Amino acid sequence: MAYRDLREYIKALEERDKLHRITAEVEKDWEIAAVCRRVFQKLAPERRPVLLFERIRGFNIPLLVGSLGASPEVYAIALQDRVENIHERWEQAQRHPVKPVRVSTGPCKENILRGNDADLTRFPVPIWTVGEDPGPYLTAPCVVSREPDTGAYNVGTYRLQVKGPKKMGIWAADGQHVSRHRLKNEARNQSTPVAVVLGPDPAIEMVSVTKFSFETEEYDVSGGLRGEPVPLVACETIPIEVPATAEIVIEGEIPPGYREPEGPFGEYTGYMGAAGNMPVIEVTCITHRHNPIYRAFFSQMPPSESSC
Numbered sequence: 001m002a003y004r005d006l007r008e009y010i011k012a013l014e015e016r017d018k019l020h021r022i023t024a025e026v027e028k029d030w031e032i033a034a035v036c037r038r039v040f041q042k043l044a045p046e047r048r049p050v051l052l053f054e055r056i057r058g059f060n061i062p063l064l065v066g067s068l069g070a071s072p073e074v075y076a077i078a079l080q081d082r083v084e085n086i087h088e089r090w091e092q093a094q095r096h097p098v099k100p101v102r103v104s105t106g107p108c109k110e111n112i113l114r115g116n117d118a119d120l121t122r123f124p125v126p127i128w129t130v131g132e133d134p135g136p137y138l139t140a141p142c143v144v145s146r147e148p149d150t151g152a153y154n155v156g157t158y159r160l161q162v163k164g165p166k167k168m169g170i171w172a173a174d175g176q177h178v179s180r181h182r183l184k185n186e187a188r189n190q191s192t193p194v195a196v197v198l199g200p201d202p203a204i205e206m207v208s209v210t211k212f213s214f215e216t217e218e219y220d221v222s223g224g225l226r227g228e229p230v231p232l233v234a235c236e237t238i239p240i241e242v243p244a245t246a247e248i249v250i251e252g253e254i255p256p257g258y259r260e261p262e263g264p265f266g267e268y269t270g271y272m273g274a275a276g277n278m279p280v281i282e283v284t285c286i287t288h289r290h291n292p293i294y295r296a297f298f299s300q301m302p303p304s305e306s307s308c
Helices: 006-015 031-042 072-078 083-095 177-186 202-208 218-226
Strands: 019-022 050-053 063-065 111-113 142-146 153-156 159-164 167-171 192-198 231-234 241-243 248-254 260-262 276-278 280-288 294-296
Touching: 006 019, 006 050, 006 072, 031 050, 031 063, 072 083, 072 202, 083 218, 142 177, 142 202, 153 177, 153 202, 153 218, 167 248, 167 260, 167 276, 177 192, 192 241, 202 218
Parallel strands: 019 050, 063 294
Antiparallel strands: 050 063, 111 280, 142 153, 142 192, 159 167, 167 280, 192 248, 231 241, 248 280, 260 276
16 A cells, blocks of 8 residues: 555654654754765765654754655655666556545644744744855745646645745746746736645655656656555645645745745755746645654755755
């Protein structure tokens, strides 16, 4: 059976001695990035563990990093398979996609935060390139949007700069799915609803960071990877459906025509990615599981989770 959620996957990693729990207290805005960099630079992939930072100063939420890209072996565990079968599994998933199923509720609804309680600063979002990045960045968001005319779903990963308790900047090129949806809505002077999913089961993250044709729906390919449908639940404030067992869901809208400075950001190439005037996501609601786990990708100087 497929992993029901990120927590089942973490258990599988720990059983295979691929998870390292960091119990010492760390500072989110420099120690997390520094520790990740040393682990990825100093350890060979076969020895490189997934990292779970359990004590982050000022927060009671742990942070998980490396659970997709620490090594080929970790990636294979995410697929519940062997390294030599990774390419075949992807080929089969794309040839035989599985449509998602709609459910009435799920663990991601255990806590529903609205108004001033829907506050991004409650999560331990790191500054990854200290002295260079303009602020904290969400690096492992699965951004869910819909094609305005067909309603087809897209799931993609883009860098998101936390600009305040209820606002994020989003960097996405005009040719990427979420920008195509946004531009079509802007032509009609309409906002673009988006859901930012953090900590779904690993198959969702796999499709989120993969390039597909505009006709492909990532939920379907994820179902193919899982071998069973992805359970989806409706958001509270926007017409979007999200994985029911995700750790955290941030609901919001991209207002039409509005831009403000975003970036630069230390990218997976080892160089600072460009800055520019980009759209923003205005947060309308946050839902999360009890005792949520914050999920992040480590980028910056390769090797990193993003470059691997």
